[in-house]
Structures are given as structure tokens and as C-alpha cells.
Amino acid sequence: MIGATLMLAIETILFGAAILLLLGILASKTSEKLGVPVLLLFLLIGIVAGSDGLNLIYFDDAWLAQSIGIVALAFILFDGGISTKWKNVRSVIEDGALLATLGVLLTAIILGIFAAYVLKLPLLYGLLLGAIVSSTDAAAVFAVLRSKKVSLKGRLKPLLELESGSNDPMAVFLTISIIYLIATPQSSLINVIPIFFSQLIIGAFVGYGMARVSLGLINRLRLEYEGLYPAFTVSTVLLTYGLTALLGGSGILAVYLLGLIYGNSKFIHKTSLRYFHDGLAWIMQIVMFLTMGLLVFPAQLIPILPAGIIISLFLMLIARPVSVFLTMILSKFGFKEKLLISWVGLRGSVPIILATFPLIAGIDNGHTIFNLVFFIVVVSVLLQGASIPYIARLLKLEEPDVAVLACAREQVHVGDMNSEFLEIDILEDSAAAGKAVMDLDLPDGVLITTVKRGNEVIIPRGNTVLEVNDVITVLANKRQRDQICPIFGLTRQ
Numbered sequence: 135m136i137g138a139t140l141m142l143a144i145e146t147i148l149f150g151a152a153i154l155l156l157l158g159i160l161a162s163k164t165s166e167k168l169g170v171p172v173l174l175l176f177l178l179i180g181i182v183a184g185s186d187g188l189n190l191i192y193f194d195d196a197w198l199a200q201s202i203g204i205v206a207l208a209f210i211l212f213d214g215g216i217s218t219k220w221k222n223v224r225s226v227i228e229d230g231a232l233l234a235t236l237g238v239l240l241t242a243i244i245l246g247i248f249a250a251y252v253l254k255l256p257l258l259y260g261l262l263l264g265a266i267v268s269s270t271d272a273a274a275v276f277a278v279l280r281s282k283k284v285s286l287k288g289r290l291k292p293l294l295e296l297e298s299g300s301n302d303p304m305a306v307f308l309t310i311s312i313i314y315l316i317a318t319p320q321s322s323l324i325n326v327i328p329i330f331f332s333q334l335i336i337g338a339f340v341g342y343g344m345a346r347v348s349l350g351l352i353n354r355l356r357l358e359y360e361g362l363y364p365a366f367t368v369s370t371v372l373l374t375y376g377l378t379a380l381l382g383g384s385g386i387l388a389v390y391l392l393g394l395i396y397g398n399s400k401f402i403h404k405t406s407l408r409y410f411h412d413g414l415a416w417i418m419q420i421v422m423f424l425t426m427g428l429l430v431f432p433a434q435l436i437p438i439l440p441a442g443i444i445i446s447l448f449l450m451l452i453a454r455p456v457s458v459f460l461t462m463i464l465s466k467f468g469f470k471e472k473l474l475i476s477w478v479g480l481r482g483s484v485p486i487i488l489a490t491f492p493l494i495a496g497i498d499n500g501h502t503i504f505n506l507v508f509f510i511v512v513v514s515v516l517l518q519g520a521s522i523p524y525i526a527r528l529l530k531l532e533e534p535d536v537a538v539l540a541c542a543r544e545q546v547h548v549g550d551m552n553s554e555f556l557e558i559d560i561l562e563d564s565a566a567a568g569k570a571v572m573d574l575d576l577p578d579g580v581l582i583t584t585v586k587r588g589n590e591v592i593i594p595r596g597n598t599v600l601e602v603n604d605v606i607t608v609l610a611n612k613r614q615r616d617q618i619c620p621i622f623g624l625t626r627q
Contacts, residue, residue, distance in 0.1 A: 154424050174515045180427015193428035196493040202425050203487035206418035208375045208389045213415035214299045215393020217578055222292040230296030232461045238304040240457035242268040248448050258316050265308035266489055266507050269301045271482025287531050302484050303387040309488045313495050336383025341391030344374040352401050363403045364410045402596045404572055426486045434505050442509035454479040470529045477525050481514040560604040572596035581609045
């Protein structure tokens with residue numbers, strides 16, 4: 135009887151989880167049509183399924199939600215790192231590092247002082263709220279840009295990618311430090327500053343070390359089954375985060391650095407592994423946001439609506455812009471570019487996860503802070519996320535669509551997909567001649583599907599070497615076509 139009851143419970147959980155996951159996937163299509171960031175739809179699905187909605191699932195476990203969020207965040211940040219090209223972000227490393235550290239700190243302080251005044255709370259509680267919402271999430275930003283077919287000019291996109299991928303450790307440190315100061319009134323900032331530097335140093339050291347060791351292994355193991363390579367990278371991400379956390383370092387920084395080194399290194403099955411982790415990151419985002427949506431009780435949001443609106447608008451219109459302009463005062467970015475950077479300050483996954491920290495720590499007003507953070511994230515994603523394409527066009531900072539390649543002998547559009555097959559000759563002076571596929575440094579989303587060599591058609595692997603007179607078929611996104619010609623030493627009209 136007990137076994138039957140347990141089995142029924144597990145089946146019910148699996149059924150419910152599958153339905154929520156499927157709804158989250160379908161919501162992404164709705165997001166494209168409506169121009170609403172998919173993050174918001176994931177949260178809404180969780181709210182509707184929760185106890186204040188249709189009451190399908192009762193969920194009120196902050197510790198479990200935080201645990202799910204941290205695991206999901208590790209894979210999301212690894213995917214963000216592996217998708218970031220160092221050659222693209224190298225020119226904005228200084229601005230990105232300043233925004234990820236000083237920019238986050240200034241945002242937390244400015245918003246924290248204002249929040250303490252509005253909420254009539256002690257300063258440390260206001261600063262705690264400011265610290266929690268101080269980091270940005272560019273995932274929703276680029277989802278909106280893709281859905282509206284908008285690309286940002288110049289160095290804007292790599293800067294936003296670098297900032298959003300590297301500013302989370304600072305927000306985590308500030309949140310934990312302020313909770314520590316609240317819980318131990320006799321302590322001071324002097325006690326937490328060494329912890330900050332030790333977390334960064336340990337996180338950077340472990341992330342770099344694990345990347346080098348695991349990359350050496352992945353290229354030498356020669357596993358019999360290709361499906362074991364994704365299992366290897368998954369275990370590497372978990373091991374990196376867990377080891378760093380056990381040593382007292384920043385696991386978030388470690389996994390992002392791990393992904394960044396992976397994305398800019400050569401290793402076997404690189405393309406297929408990038409696709410795998412992109413899909414895994416999407417699953418993690420859906421699971422995380424659905425879980426956070428379930429944790430929210432909408433009835434509790436009503437009392438904080440006035441304060442939530444005021445604080446949200448202050449963050450978007452004052453705190454974020456002031457912190458950006460002060461941080462980038464010596465930057466070569468122009469006024470319009472800084473204005474767009476200020477507006478592209480979406481709050482997302484990390485603030486909601488960090489908002490569970492005060493709940494678990496038993497901090498006074500923990501539920502109020504959590505509800506405010508949730509409200510701020512929703513307002514930020516809804517207002518800023520939906521308006522980014524229009525702001526980019528208004529400031530004339532959108533990149534025009536790329537022209538058609540002249541280096542491809544034939545182009546075949548793939549149905550309604552935003553991709554096409556390109557047929558390219560490997561000539562004697564081609565930069566790709568004599569190189570393995572894994573060494574070509576192809577852009578994300580570009581895939582060599584076949585290699586025609588004489589009368590033979592080869593399905594290429596990572597170690598397949600391209601030869602002179604080969605004819606390759608490339609599947610590419612339309613926005614990546616301009617990047618293909620230089621890789622093969624060709625020019626376009």
C-alpha cells in the first residue's frame with residue numbers, strides 16, 4: 135500500500151513537471167510573437183500553477199528553491215561562458231570589469247539608501263535589497279533582440295554579455311556580507327573585505343585549473359561512446375562549482391570562467407557540446423523560473439505594490455543610469471551608448487535566487503524583501519525588456535541586417551527557419567585547407583553538415599581534416615553569414 139502510494143505520488147510529480155516544462159517551452163514561442171521576454175512567461179506559469187493560482191502545486195520551500203536555482207545558475211553561466219568569444223570581449227574587458235564590480239556596488243548603494251527611506255527600514259535592510267537586485271541578466275535582453283531581429287552596433291553586445299556574465303559574484307558577495315552584518319551587529323565591513331578577495335581568488339584559481347585539467351582529459355580520453363562527452367562536461371561543471379564552494383570561493387565565478395575557457399579552446403566534439411549545453415541551459419532556465427514562480431504568493435504582492443513600483447522606477451531611471459555613467463566616466467563609449475547600456479539593465483535569475491537567502495537566514499522582513507525583489511524583476515523584464523528594440527532604434531544603435539554572401543556557390547533556405555545551407559569550395563589558398571573542423575573556430579550555430587571529396591560524401595567529425603578541392607555544406611544562421619568567409623579565407627561582395 136505504501137509502495138503504491140509512493141508510486142502514485144512520483145507519477146503525479148513527473149506528470150506535473152512534464153506539463154509545466156512543456157508549457158514553458160511553448161511559452162517561448164508566444165514570447166517571440168508578443169515580444170515579451172520569455173522569462174516573464176516562465177514566472178507567470180509558475181504563479182498560475184501555485185497555491186494562489188489554480189492551486190495545482192503547493193510549494194513554500196525556500197531552501198529547495200534556492201538549491202534548484204543555484205544548480206540551474208551554474209549551468210546557465212557555464213553556457214554563457216562557452217558562448218562568449220574572447221576576441222569579441224577583449225576590447226571591452228576594462229569597461230566590463232568596472233561595470234561588473236564598481237557598477238554593481240554603486241547600484242546597490244544608491245538603490246539601498248533610497249529603499250531604506252521609502253520602506254522606513256534600517257539602512258542595512260535597504261542595502262540588502264539593493265545588493266540583491268544589483269546584478270543584470272542579459273539572457274532576456276538578447277531573447278527580445280532576436281525575436282525582434284535587432285542587433286546592437288559595435289562593442290555594445292560583447293560589453294553587455296561580459297557584464298551580465300561576470301557581475302553575479304559581486305552581487306552574491308554583497309548579499310551574503312550584508313546578511314552577515316545584520317545577523318552579527320558587532321561585526322564590521324573590515325571582517326568581510328578579506329572574504330571577498332579570497333572568494334574571487336579561489337574562484338578564479340579553481341575555475342582556471344579545472345578548465346585546463348578537464349580540457350586535457352577530454353582531448354585524451356577518446357571515449358567509446360559520443361554520448362559520454364556531455365556527461366563528462368556536466369560532471370565537470372558540478373565538480374567545479376562544488377569544489378570551489380567547499381574551498382570558500384565563488385562557485386559562480388568559477389563555472390563562468392570554466393565556460394569562458396572552454397568556449398575559447400579547441401577540444402573534440404566542441405560544436406555538439408555547445409548545442410547540448412545550450413539546450414541544457416534552456417531547461418535550467420525554465421525549471422528555475424517555474425520554481426521561483428511557484429514560491430511566490432501573489433496575494434502577498436498587493437501590500438507592497440506602491441513601494442515596489444516606486445523602487446522599480448528608481449532603479450531603472452536613477453540608480454542604474456547613475457552607476458553606469460559614473461563607472462564609465464572615462465570610457466570611450468558615447469552618450470547614446472551609455473544610455474542604452476543603462477536601459478539594458480534587466481534583473482532576472484540571480485536576484486530571485488538571492489532573495490531566498492534572507493528567508494533561509496531568518497532575517498526580519500525577509501518575506502517583504504523577497505516579494506519586492508520578485509516585483510522588481512517582473513517590472514524590469516516587462517518594461518525594459520519589451521522596450522529595448524525600440525530604444526535601440528530610437529538611439530540609432532541597431533545593426534542593419536547582413537548582406538548575402540558572395541563566397542558561397544549556392545544558398546538554400548531551410549523552410550521557415552532563420553538558417554540556410556551554404557555550399558563553399560575549399561580552394562588552394564583557403565585558410566581552412568589542412569585544418570580539422572574542430573580547429574576552425576566556427577561561430578555558434580554554424581555547422582558543417584557534409585564534406586564532398588571527389589565522389590565521396592563525408593559526414594564530418596571534429597577531427598575531420600578539410601582538403602583542397604573539398605566542397606563543404608554549411609548550415610548557418612543568416613546573421614552569421616558575414617563571419618563565415620574570413621574563416622575560409624574568402625571575400626564577399
